[in-house]
Amino acid sequence: MGFVLLLGCGAAAYAYFKLTGNIKxxxxxxxxxxxxxxxxxxxxGRTPINILVIGSDTRAKTGDKDLGGAADSTGARADVEMVVHISADRSNATVLSIPRDLNASWSGCHDKDNPSMGPQTNTKINGALNGGPGCSVVAVHQLTGIPIDHFMMVDFEGVVKMSNAVGGVPVCVDNDIYDPYSHLKLKKGDHTLKGDAALEFLRTRHGFGDGSDSRGRTVAQHIFLNSMISTLKSKGTLSSPKKLWDLSNATASALTVDNPLKSPSKLxxxxxxxxxxxxxxxxxxxxQTYDTKVNGVWQTLISKPYAPTLFRTIADDQPLKASAEKKPSATPTVAPASIAVQVQNGTTVHHWAGxxxxxxxxxxxxxxxxxxxGPPGTATTSLNYPAGEQAQAxxxxxxxxxxxxxxxxxTGSRLVLLIGADWTSGKTFPGGKVTAPAANTKDALNGANSKLSKCAKVGTDSQLIGLNAAGQPTSSDHTYGATSPSNAYAISKGVKDSAP
Structure with a gap:
């Protein structure tokens, strides 16, 4: 939600000078x-940007407690974690969801504003938020190797206020669904979700797909956020100072960012x-993850080699989606076989250019x-490229x-590498960073649920606990196997739908 909020605020510069006082x-x-x-x-010299977007389940505020329920009201967990990667040339982006129940290890956390946490081994990654959002940054970076430049955290109230501010978010479900835990109840088809209904949709884990965080809920969240971006653009929110102000004002008090990002100019x-x-x-x-029993306890672990390949692809700033049209600002990778270089020797090393x-x-x-x-006595190496061949260079x-x-x-018509006195030995420039062979993007997305469907897929397995005649759970534990989300909808006639 913080990612989408930021998308809508680029033109409302004046708003941030007033609103940053409300942002923590x-x-x-x-x-x-x-x-x-x-x-x-x-x-x-351009750098990519990676933002960790966190959806917190904290019930610290009365409003959040009312929305999330009184259970587990102490502490905080990352109900949602997404790494938003923006490429160095700003031509593409990747949003990577991290399942909240994933087991991971990190070095521990301590800062002046949050409780200290010792080194963690094989611990659910959502619990890192108990050490503050900066601890979630540490856990995600050490798990993935992806540098994290900023974080944005939003709580329950922020989700509700934001969905109201944009006038609702259109979504579709491919079957009737009722999840008594999140309280989401929708009939098959299209709906526009506002307020509590938006939060219910985003928090539902037992109703979509196989009922897991890694395959059901995260895909539904992607569908919701993709639709919200479309809504922001189609309603002219991005070009309307008043709409941007309303959106920003509604969410600012529910937002926490890293210290440098609180600057209006940075935002x-x-x-x-x-x-x-x-x-x-x-x-x-x-x-990509899988579930397995370790010492009799179910754990969610990363799938190798696909998840590490996806991490590396993001860290190396490789695009995962091909461009549909030519964009002058983009600098895609060009096959080396199509690139001819004229190498000029400006050093005293014989046949060095050859x-x-x-x-x-x-x-x-x-x-x-x-x-x-080349020109004798050249001091520094340079690579000059003609207009339009930035990608080749x-x-x-x-x-x-x-x-x-x-x-x-x-100003010339070809790529010219002029070697200077700063490079007189070695196959590559002294001290330079040579890019490793590109990761296989097909492997990177293997099992990553990267193809969005129009409708969120409702689970067909019996993955919910039993319901009574009023459509309420018959017990408070999480013992599944009694009924499916669609059957739960059919037998819960006394429960009002979340949206028409």
Whole structure:
């Protein structure tokens, strides 16, 4: 919800100077170390952005307790965790959902604003939030290896207020559904969800798919958020200062961000970056997991090699969705075989340009790559590219480990690598970072539920506890196996539907 809120706030700069007083903030990393990681800039010095969006189930406020129920009213857990990745060139984004019951290990957390937490081993990752949102950042970063630049956390009241502020979010369910735990009750078909109904939909875990966080609930959440983005754009919210003000004002008091992000200029800049990404270029994915018994206890663990491949793809800023049309601002990876480079030797090392040119050819670049002498006494290495070939230059720079400052647009008609005195040995530029072979994006999305359907799929298994004649659970425990969500709808005639 914080991600969608930010999407709607880029044009309302004036609002943030007033609203940031209502937004709470906390440390980005809560382990006293570098617990969030660092982004790797691309060949042009641009860096991706990764935001951890957290939906908190805290009942600290009366409103949240009323919405979430009195049970488990102490402490806080991350009911929802999503890593929102915005590419360095702002041409695409990935939203990765992390199942709340996933077992993970992290180094522990401590900061001045939240309870301390010692090192955790094989613990449910949603419990990291008891050490504050910065502790969730530590746990997610150490699990995935993905650097986390910011976090945004929203509570129950924020979800309700926001769905009301946008006038409701259209969703569809493919069958009748009733989940007595979240209280979601909908008839098969299309609905517009506001207020409590929106929160019920997002929190439902026993009604969708197989009734799990990793395969049912997260997919439904993706459908909801994708629809909310469409709603924001179709209703002109993004271009209306009044609508943006109403939306921001409704949610600000329910939002917590990392300390640097509380700055109005930071929030506005981040919103503008998000708005550059077309909705068609957002990939929705769920971390691949499996359930197994460990010492007689069911645990949710990551699936290898697919989940680590997905983590690496995001950390390496690889797009997971191909562009449907050409975009001048995008800099996609270009196949090396199509790129010819003229390598010029500006050093005193004999035949040095020829050596590097042959290395490029051996690494898969075009056989048309050539070598020649360059201006003698050249001090620094540079890669000049002609207009329109920025992507080709980026591919060369990544292969050779060239720093961003070495790459620039020139006036010539071909790619020219001029080697200077700062590079007289070695296959790659001294101290440069060479990009590892790209991860297989097909493997990265294997089992990640990345294809959104129009309607959320209601579970068909008998995964709910028994209901009485009034449609209420017959016991308070979580012993499933009595009835299906659709049958629960049929026998709960005394329970009002969440939305018409």
């Amino acid at each position: 903030s906390s440390d980005l990393s809560a382990n006293g170390k570098d617990g969030a990681g660092h982004e790797k800039p691309d060949a042009f 506005i800049g981040l919103a503008n970056d998000l708005n550059k990404v077309p909705q068609s270029r957002i990939t929705w994915a769920t971390m 050596t590097i040119a042959q290395d490029l050819i051996d690494d898969g670049f075009s056989p048309q790559t050539t070598s020649t002498n 980026q591919t060369v720079a990544k292969s050779l480990g060239l720093p961003a400052k070495a790459v620039r647009q020139g």
